[in-house]
Amino acid sequence: MRIQDLLNLTSRSLIAHRLRSLLTSLGIAIGVAAMVLLTSIGEGVHQFMLAEFTQFGTTLVGINPGKATTAGTSMGAFGTSRPLTIADAEALKRLPYARAVVPLVQGNAEVEAGNRRRRTTIYGVGHQMPKAFNMAVKSGRFLPDDDPTAPRAFAVLGSKMRHELFAKENPLGQRITIGGSRYRVIGVMASKGSILGFDLDDTVYIPAARALSLFNNESLVEIDIMYAEGTPVDKVVKGIEDILKARHGRDDVTITTQAQMLEVLGSILNVLTFAVAAIGGISLLVGAIGIITIMTISINERTNEIGLLRALGAKQSQVLTLFLGEAVVLAAVGGLAGLLLGVGIAQLLHIVLPELPIHISMFYIIFAEMVAVVIGILAGVFPARRAAKMDPVEALRAE
Amino acid sequence: MITLKNIHRNFQVGDQLVHALDDVNLTISAGEYLSIMGPSGSGKSTLLNLLGLLDRPSAGSYHLNGRDVTSLSDIEQAQVRNQEIGFVFQMFHLVPRLTAAENVELPLILAGIEPAQRHAQVEAVMQELHISDRSHHKPDQLSGGQRQRVAIARATINQPKILLADEPTGNLDRKSGQDVIHLLEDLNRRGITLIMVTHDAEIGQRAQRQLHMMDGAITHEQSA
Numbered sequence: 001m002r003i004q005d006l007l008n009l010t011s012r013s014l015i016a017h018r019l020r021s022l023l024t025s026l027g028i029a030i031g032v033a034a035m036v037l038l039t040s041i042g043e044g045v046h047q048f049m050l051a052e053f054t055q056f057g058t059t060l061v062g063i064n065p066g067k068a069t070t071a072g073t074s075m076g077a078f079g080t081s082r083p084l085t086i087a088d089a090e091a092l093k094r095l096p097y098a099r100a101v102v103p104l105v106q107g108n109a110e111v112e113a114g115n116r117r118r119r120t121t122i123y124g125v126g127h128q129m130p131k132a133f134n135m136a137v138k139s140g141r142f143l144p145d146d147d148p149t150a151p152r153a154f155a156v157l158g159s160k161m162r163h164e165l166f167a168k169e170n171p172l173g174q175r176i177t178i179g180g181s182r183y184r185v186i187g188v189m190a191s192k193g194s195i196l197g198f199d200l201d202d203t204v205y206i207p208a209a210r211a212l213s214l215f216n217n218e219s220l221v222e223i224d225i226m227y228a229e230g231t232p233v234d235k236v237v238k239g240i241e242d243i244l245k246a247r248h249g250r251d252d253v254t255i256t257t258q259a260q261m262l263e264v265l266g267s268i269l270n271v272l273t274f275a276v277a278a279i280g281g282i283s284l285l286v287g288a289i290g291i292i293t294i295m296t297i298s299i300n301e302r303t304n305e306i307g308l309l310r311a312l313g314a315k316q317s318q319v320l321t322l323f324l325g326e327a328v329v330l331a332a333v334g335g336l337a338g339l340l341l342g343v344g345i346a347q348l349l350h351i352v353l354p355e356l357p358i359h360i361s362m363f364y365i366i367f368a369e370m371v372a373v374v375i376g377i378l379a380g381v382f383p384a385r386r387a388a389k390m391d392p393v394e395a396l397r398a399e
Numbered sequence: 400m401i402t403l404k405n406i407h408r409n410f411q412v413g414d415q416l417v418h419a420l421d422d423v424n425l426t427i428s429a430g431e432y433l434s435i436m437g438p439s440g441s442g443k444s445t446l447l448n449l450l451g452l453l454d455r456p457s458a459g460s461y462h463l464n465g466r467d468v469t470s471l472s473d474i475e476q477a478q479v480r481n482q483e484i485g486f487v488f489q490m491f492h493l494v495p496r497l498t499a500a501e502n503v504e505l506p507l508i509l510a511g512i513e514p515a516q517r518h519a520q521v522e523a524v525m526q527e528l529h530i531s532d533r534s535h536h537k538p539d540q541l542s543g544g545q546r547q548r549v550a551i552a553r554a555t556i557n558q559p560k561i562l563l564a565d566e567p568t569g570n571l572d573r574k575s576g577q578d579v580i581h582l583l584e585d586l587n588r589r590g591i592t593l594i595m596v597t598h599d600a601e602i603g604q605r606a607q608r609q610l611h612m613m614d615g616a617i618t619h620e621q622s623a
Contacts, residue, residue, distance in 0.1 A: 001508060001509055001511050002508075002511055002513075005508045009508070012496055012497065013496060015496075016495075016496040304490070304492060305492075305494055307492075308488075308492040308494070309505075309509070310453065310477070310480075311451065311453060311480060311486045311492075312480070312481065312486070312505055312506045312509060312553070313477050313478065313479075313480040313481020313482070313506055313509050313510065314477060314481075314509050315473060315474050315477040316473050316477075317474075318477075318509060391454075392453045392454075393448045393453050393454050396453070396488065396492065
């Protein structure tokens, strides 16, 4: 049998029962649409999260004091880790591939400007922070490259902080008081928004050494290093370990690379997308049961025809192909309609709710259509096999 | 052409074994006109189905053109049905959603013939049976006699050597029935082997060879 004839015969019998075929296809269409829609939202969330995490750049390594491992015995007095110091940060600048090294201290303090006061998060940082974290200065300049142990008392405001403290005034050159010490405002950062609950705009950046004394801290919270793109991350980690081991006498820091974090995050988000696709799959399953039902009914109604086809010289495999073809066409047509429906709704959602991250993935679209066809085959094979195995004499005699 | 030797066909009905055919021996030569008569349940339809390779004997051998066809695979049997045997049924068995021409075309489609060649063949055979003006009608737009003509066109489209007719007039009025019989006899005169099952003695007597069956066996044979 030629393939065009097969398609012609199957579509003829589907068209003969228009309403029934339409409703059966609709079952698959809804399933595929649900899958397209849910995976689009899943992918959207995925990409949104990754973008949130990579907005500081992907070639970042974070160093925190203390080793995040569990040892068998108590280390006693030796167990306390040495603090991470500004001198450590300076030493790390010697790494040949380090593009920027940023010591980081964080704490809460009251900021005063004129008669306005605001309690907020203060970041003590190094002068290379905008470079390392992809942040831009909106006006003025960032903290200068001072002697890191005795920097001048300069402050840079986050964009929200600037509005809270100075409203319409020009903040540059103004004096502010942070935790009782006086600083001069030399710059304002461009808005960065909030990341996972941290508002980076409602903050003040001051030199790290000053923040250490302000919060009476011995140790930095973190040192961030941006390394040259293309450098193997293992080499970077090894270099950091070597320097700090030499300085501290032992390996007492935790190094977290952005690459590791992205990997973990990526795999979590993949599971999320997959789980969402599986929920869509349930509605496809219901559609598949619809196909099985309608094919079973159809074969019962057309028993005579099956007998006739056999008498005219149809092989069992041809009868199987004909009925399987009908199931596959039902599923494939339903699948296509579902794709259009799903993509349409996704676009509509994008217009109505622009904040909802939606990303229509070509991979899932092709995947959904293939799943539909496979479902057609699986759902069709059982009834079609029954048709093929029928005794032609019995089939011809059936009422 | 056809040789049946010690053919048995048993059915299990409940816990009872029914002998639908009980040791049937039969030889049919090419071009013969044969009728099989008998009351219902005598095994005449079973015999016809067996001759048409729609059914397999429980025991015995069936040689068609010198070849043992009982041991053929499903695919080979389908091929024989497609190429060498034509069926005409009491209920016509036309596919309702296809036109008359498409119904006639079915055996060619199953055989994978190219459309151009198919259409020429269909046109020729429908012309011959005087139904070419009905070729685009659906079966429900045709009279009983026309439907049976379409069915005969379909049965003969591959120019089979054997035509098996199972009560071909059973669903027709007297006039159309006679037309159909004349048509079949005409085909027989042109060389086709015609084997017809009927319980209508008047029709059965027209055949050169008349088999009478009872309880799964051929009781006697008459020649016209």
